[in-house]
Amino acid sequence: MLNTQILILDFGSQYTQLLARRVRNLNVYAEVIPFDKTKADLEKYHNLKAIILSGGPNSVYLNEAYKIDKEIFNLGVPILGVCYGMQLITEMFGGKVELADSQEFGKAKLYIDDVKSLLFKKVSQNSQVWMSHADHLTKMPEGFKQIAHSDSSVAGISNEKLKVYGIQFHAEVTHSEQGIQMLKNFIFDISKCKADWEMKEFIENKIKSIKEIVGKEQVILGLSGGVDSSVAAALISKAIGKQLKCILVDTGLLRKDEAKKVMDLYNKEFEMDIKLVDASNEFYKALKGQVDPEDKRKTIGKKFIEVFSEQARQMQGAKFLAQGTIYPDVIESSSNGHVSKTIKSHHNVGGLPDDLKFELLEPLRELFKDEVRAVGKELGIPDLMINRHPFPGPGLGVRVIGEVTKEKCEILKEADDIFINNLIEANLYNEVSQAFVTLLPVKTVGVMGDNRTYDYVVALRSVNTIDFMTASSTHLPWEFLDKVVNEIINKVDGVNRVVYDITSKPPGTIEWE
Numbered sequence: 001m002l003n004t005q006i007l008i009l010d011f012g013s014q015y016t017q018l019l020a021r022r023v024r025n026l027n028v029y030a031e032v033i034p035f036d037k038t039k040a041d042l043e044k045y046h047n048l049k050a051i052i053l054s055g056g057p058n059s060v061y062l063n064e065a066y067k068i069d070k071e072i073f074n075l076g077v078p079i080l081g082v083c084y085g086m087q088l089i090t091e092m093f094g095g096k097v098e099l100a101d102s103q104e105f106g107k108a109k110l111y112i113d114d115v116k117s118l119l120f121k122k123v124s125q126n127s128q129v130w131m132s133h134a135d136h137l138t139k140m141p142e143g144f145k146q147i148a149h150s151d152s153s154v155a156g157i158s159n160e161k162l163k164v165y166g167i168q169f170h171a172e173v174t175h176s177e178q179g180i181q182m183l184k185n186f187i188f189d190i191s192k193c194k195a196d197w198e199m200k201e202f203i204e205n206k207i208k209s210i211k212e213i214v215g216k217e218q219v220i221l222g223l224s225g226g227v228d229s230s231v232a233a234a235l236i237s238k239a240i241g242k243q244l245k246c247i248l249v250d251t252g253l254l255r256k257d258e259a260k261k262v263m264d265l266y267n268k269e270f271e272m273d274i275k276l277v278d279a280s281n282e283f284y285k286a287l288k289g290q291v292d293p294e295d296k297r298k299t300i301g302k303k304f305i306e307v308f309s310e311q312a313r314q315m316q317g318a319k320f321l322a323q324g325t326i327y328p329d330v331i332e333s334s335s336n337g338h339v340s341k342t343i344k345s346h347h348n349v350g351g352l353p354d355d356l357k358f359e360l361l362e363p364l365r366e367l368f369k370d371e372v373r374a375v376g377k378e379l380g381i382p383d384l385m386i387n388r389h390p391f392p393g394p395g396l397g398v399r400v401i402g403e404v405t406k407e408k409c410e411i412l413k414e415a416d417d418i419f420i421n422n423l424i425e426a427n428l429y430n431e432v433s434q435a436f437v438t439l440l441p442v443k444t445v446g447v448m449g450d451n452r453t454y455d456y457v458v459a460l461r462s463v464n465t466i467d468f469m470t471a472s473s474t475h476l477p478w479e480f481l482d483k484v485v486n487e488i489i490n491k492v493d494g495v496n497r498v499v500y501d502i503t504s505k506p507p508g509t510i511e512w513e
């Protein structure tokens with residue numbers, strides 16, 4: 001078991017994962033668990049130093065509101081309630097929370113009433129915080145005092161004797177200017193946590209445990225070239241060497257030269273045992289005549305399982321199936337199923353046929369994406385591979401709009417490669433969250449030299465986002481776009497027009513399909 005010092009009880013806030021990441025970035029291992037755990041459940045964490053109650057969309061005064069086991073307050077560890085968490089503390093200690101006349105959303109000023117409170121050590125007066133609440137505290141809970149307020153609500157409470165604190169604002173978001181300092185105060189000064197969560201140590205422990213679990217058995221892994229499966233493979237390979245057998249399926253829907261690049265790096269440099277399976281024609285054949293995005297996704301997912309299963313069958317005797325599952329994929333749902341739902345892509349090779357019975361090996365399941373990257377870096381994977389933009393499971397299958405053909409995929413691969421290489425050269429690649437090209441199923445008229453052309457249109461898309469749930473299009477410099485468009489038109493046969501998509505999400509999605 002990892003050295004969990006902080007448990008975050010999840011009431012369904014969109015910021016719960018961010019809270020955990022903030023704590024871990026301070027080198028303290030934090031875990032998110034459903035709110036409905038009992039004191040006994042929490043006592044199983046032997047090194048527990050503090051509990052954070054997250055925000056959530058509920059109102060504490062409603063019958064169906066999420067409540068916690070009151071015994072948790074007798075665990076003897078400091079507790080910090082954030083937003084809903086503070087309101088829950090208020091309600092549970094006899095205070096009152098009601099719907100406010102005016103809601104408080106966005107930036108607000110924080111006025112500290114108790115400058116001696118440890119929670120506000122090194123925090124200046126009038127700093128900006130981020131609010132997101134419709135309810136507010138109208139009667140103080142027993143034994144608590146107000147330690148801060150905003151222009152319209154009580155913004156902080158504490159019971160120093162019990163070491164229970166509440167803040168109405170979200171310290172974890174960057175708009176709360178001194179939020180990290182407050183979290184530091186809670187974690188180190190109030191809760192006495194030790195900053196001992198480091199990737200080097202994680203890797204050493206993981207290698208040891210992979211060796212123990214796997215023994216002399218064999219492990220298979222579907223390598224996609226994406227960050228998660230690559231880092232998982234590198235870690236497992238470091239532990240058990242050639243007992244790890246990777247399968248790389250070239251679906252024909254990968255980026256230009258992707259399979260070759262993955263082979264060059266992981267097979268040649270990292271000396272991993274990788275079987276490259278060129279199944280591109282099978283995928284193109286299966287996709288023939290399909291135009292509906294969801295049908296295409298299903299076809300690609302099904303085909304992938306089929307090809308992968310066949311390869312897995314041929315590798316007789318493998319006991320384990322390794323996957324690059326990461327923490328956001330596994331954050332548990334609460335028993336009533338309302339909090340933090342799990343979303344899985346077909347990359348995780350769910351739905352293997354019944355005759356293939358593997359034990360799962362998921363060495364990254366405790367890590368956030370930035371931690372996975374840190375592990376990859378530590379293992380020597382080049383920056384360019386580690387900091388890659390996300391690539392959808394169905395790949396170019398959803399970037400060739402309408403029917404997918406080999407010819408269209410080849411055109412798209414060339415155009416996309418030009419866009420991405422230009423972003424890298426201009427030092428813009430790491431400034432944007434995701435960039436790619438989409439091929440449209442329309443031909444338009446153009447002129448090249450003295451000749452009329454009638455070719456495809458491609459669309460460039462580049463977005464900036466924190467969580468991929470909302471996104472805005474990148475304001476790429478005009479000269480840069482000009483250069484990319486010119487290069488695509490001149491070098492890619494079959495394209496005579498390039499457009500730049502500036503739709504934000506919502507209302508658009510990031511991918512076109």
Ligand code: XMP
Nearest residue numbers: 297345390391392393394434468509510511
């Ligand atoms: P959308 O288009 O929904 O995309 O705004 C959000 C993020 O998800 C990726 N995406 C997918 N990833 N399978 C995946 O594994 C899919 O079917 C899929 N569709 C979209 C998209 O690239 C973006 O990062």
